[in-house]
Amino acid sequence: MNIFAFQFMQYALLGTAITGLTAPALGIYLVQRRLSLIGDGIGHVALTGVGIGVLMHRSPVLLATIVAALGAIAVEIIRERSRTSGDIALAILFYGGISGGVFLVALSRTGGNLSSYLFGSPLTISNADMVTIVVLGIAILAVTLGLRPWLFAVCQDEEYAKVAGLPVRTLNVVMAVTTAVTVTTAMRSIGLLLVSALMVVPVATAQLVTRGFGTTMALAMGLGLASGVTGIVISGPSDTAPGATVVLFAIGLFLVVALGSAALRSWRRRSLPAAPAASDPPDVLLGVEP
Amino acid sequence: MSAVLEVRRGVVAYGERPVLRGVDLTVHTGEVVAILGANGSGKSTLVRAALGLVPLASGSVSLFGTPIKRFKNWSRLGYVPQRLGAGGGVPATVGEVVASGRLGRRGWRPSSTADREAIRAAIEAVGLGDRAKDPVGTLSGGQQQRTLIARALAGQPELLVLDEPTAGVDAASTEAFAAALGDFVHGGGSVALVAHELGPLAPLISRAVVVHDGVIAHDGPIPEPAGHHADPDHDHVHPHAPHLPPSLWERP
Numbered sequence: 001m002n003i004f005a006f007q008f009m010q011y012a013l014l015g016t017a018i019t020g021l022t023a024p025a026l027g028i029y030l031v032q033r034r035l036s037l038i039g040d041g042i043g044h045v046a047l048t049g050v051g052i053g054v055l056m057h058r059s060p061v062l063l064a065t066i067v068a069a070l071g072a073i074a075v076e077i078i079r080e081r082s083r084t085s086g087d088i089a090l091a092i093l094f095y096g097g098i099s100g101g102v103f104l105v106a107l108s109r110t111g112g113n114l115s116s117y118l119f120g121s122p123l124t125i126s127n128a129d130m131v132t133i134v135v136l137g138i139a140i141l142a143v144t145l146g147l148r149p150w151l152f153a154v155c156q157d158e159e160y161a162k163v164a165g166l167p168v169r170t171l172n173v174v175m176a177v178t179t180a181v182t183v184t185t186a187m188r189s190i191g192l193l194l195v196s197a198l199m200v201v202p203v204a205t206a207q208l209v210t211r212g213f214g215t216t217m218a219l220a221m222g223l224g225l226a227s228g229v230t231g232i233v234i235s236g237p238s239d240t241a242p243g244a245t246v247v248l249f250a251i252g253l254f255l256v257v258a259l260g261s262a263a264l265r266s267w268r269r270r271s272l273p274a275a276p277a278a279s280d281p282p283d284v285l286l287g288v289e290p
Numbered sequence: 291m292s293a294v295l296e297v298r299r300g301v302v303a304y305g306e307r308p309v310l311r312g313v314d315l316t317v318h319t320g321e322v323v324a325i326l327g328a329n330g331s332g333k334s335t336l337v338r339a340a341l342g343l344v345p346l347a348s349g350s351v352s353l354f355g356t357p358i359k360r361f362k363n364w365s366r367l368g369y370v371p372q373r374l375g376a377g378g379g380v381p382a383t384v385g386e387v388v389a390s391g392r393l394g395r396r397g398w399r400p401s402s403t404a405d406r407e408a409i410r411a412a413i414e415a416v417g418l419g420d421r422a423k424d425p426v427g428t429l430s431g432g433q434q435q436r437t438l439i440a441r442a443l444a445g446q447p448e449l450l451v452l453d454e455p456t457a458g459v460d461a462a463s464t465e466a467f468a469a470a471l472g473d474f475v476h477g478g479g480s481v482a483l484v485a486h487e488l489g490p491l492a493p494l495i496s497r498a499v500v501v502h503d504g505v506i507a508h509d510g511p512i513p514e515p516a517g518h519h520a521d522p523d524h525d526h527v528h529p530h531a532p533h534l535p536p537s538l539w540e541r542p
Contacts, residue, residue, distance in 0.1 A: 164393060212423070
């Protein structure tokens with residue numbers, strides 16, 4: 001019998017697919033801002049929310065979302081205010097977050113399974129989890145796709161966006177909260193410590209072959225989705241760690257595309273010996289009269 | 291003539307160090323004002339303060355007659371920074387960057403035909419029509435600078451504020467830039483332009499303001515180049531030292 005006939009496998013597949021689609025859609029803005037590792041830090045902070053949830057016998061996903069959102073807003077304030085000491089403030093926030101989570105879960109004496117939050121446990125996604133993941137996934141896509149021109153402008157050049165009269169602070173807070181929601185949506189499927197990989201790696205892979213922001217975003221979402229689905233299809237029958245399989249597959253894709261595009265470039269260079277290098281000739285050579 | 295940009299007794303300090311010490315700057319409708327000065331004179335800080343990017347320690351700024359704190363109509367103004375922002379971990383095409391200059395005027399509406407036409411026209415105006423789908427990262431410095439000017443023009447502003455638009459830009463791009471700026475001025479636009487040297491922009495300038503050591507040293511016609519600066523072949527490159535070292539043939 002096909003293992004994917006079981007509901008838990010279907011939930012695992014759907015939950016991971018949604019993460020694969022949404023994580024790069026948000027992650028591309030973080031990469032554009034050169035804040036690739038912020039997602040990881042927010043994941044650390046979310047663990048405190050999980051700890052509070054376990055301790056109070058409330059939904060860990062809901063509390064993780066709230067705490068991660070507060071953490072993301074704190075990160076945004078630190079980023080906006082400080083230039084030099086921000087680095088240390090972030091480190092304190094992130095390690096405080098993960099220690100708080102570990103401390104609280106241990107305090108609950110429930111033997112709560114910490115690693116299922118850190119590294120994901122897609123096979124144990126419940127009905128309630130599934131509903132939450134679908135609803136939050138739709139919300140993430142609505143923000144990241146619907147507000148794309150504005151988020152792009154703010155991430156590309158924040159000062160310019162201010163002078164252009166865009167509501168920069170509001171957009172930054174929306175992005176911070178969406179980052180938190182993306183992290184907690186991914187928590188059940190690939191885990192708090194691995195979600196950042198799906199925010200960054202598919203974007204890194206896509207931009208090896210794309211030329212624009214829109215195409216990079218579309219391709220990254222496609223690659224993320226493919227990684228999520230393939231990872232579960234591989235890990236389900238072979239019983240490997242699902243979250244890690246998804247991330248390793250995404251990194252494998254990156255290596256294949258990186259080597260492939262490098263090989264293609266060198267083959268093109270060799271097959272066209274007379275052509276100039278990939279860089280553009282200066283305008284003077286294009287016949288533009290000075 | 292009404293003022294589109296006005297700074298009154300502006301004082302700016304970075305920490306303890308005063309950068310602007312009570313400067314006045316006015317740009318009237320239709321004027322093209324060049325803000326000149328040496329590196330570190332405070333000329334860039336002056337325009338950044340005028341745009342609200344740097345807080346004033348004292349003094350006031352008004353845009354189009356409205357104090358900057360209450361100014362809302364930012365689409366009347368187009369800003370061209372010195373270079374492409376720090377963003378850019380991800381490739382973006384010329385068209386995508388220029389399109390972000392239209393958002394202020396577009397508001398939260400979906401993009402209309404007029405929006406797309408304005409973006410196309412802005413890219414054409416700076417002579418990058420054939421590069422619209424190319425990533426800005428692959429362009430030359432001068433072409434990137436033209437992209438930023440197109441971004442400001444896409445919002446169809448009344449006032450352009452440019453921070454050293456021709457610094458380190460090749461001759462062809464400077465010409466294309468001067469042409470685009472000329473079209474903008476002839477269309478009735480006002481300009482405030484920070485520059486180290488004017489080159490082909492000089493005929494467009496209606497008034498020059500020289501900032502020296504945080505105060506306005508000159509406000510009027512473009513000052514005549516003096517000394518070796520007046521040499522037509524003078525290559526305007528300043529060593530980062532207070533004085534030129536004496537050459538072999540000069541007495542120190």
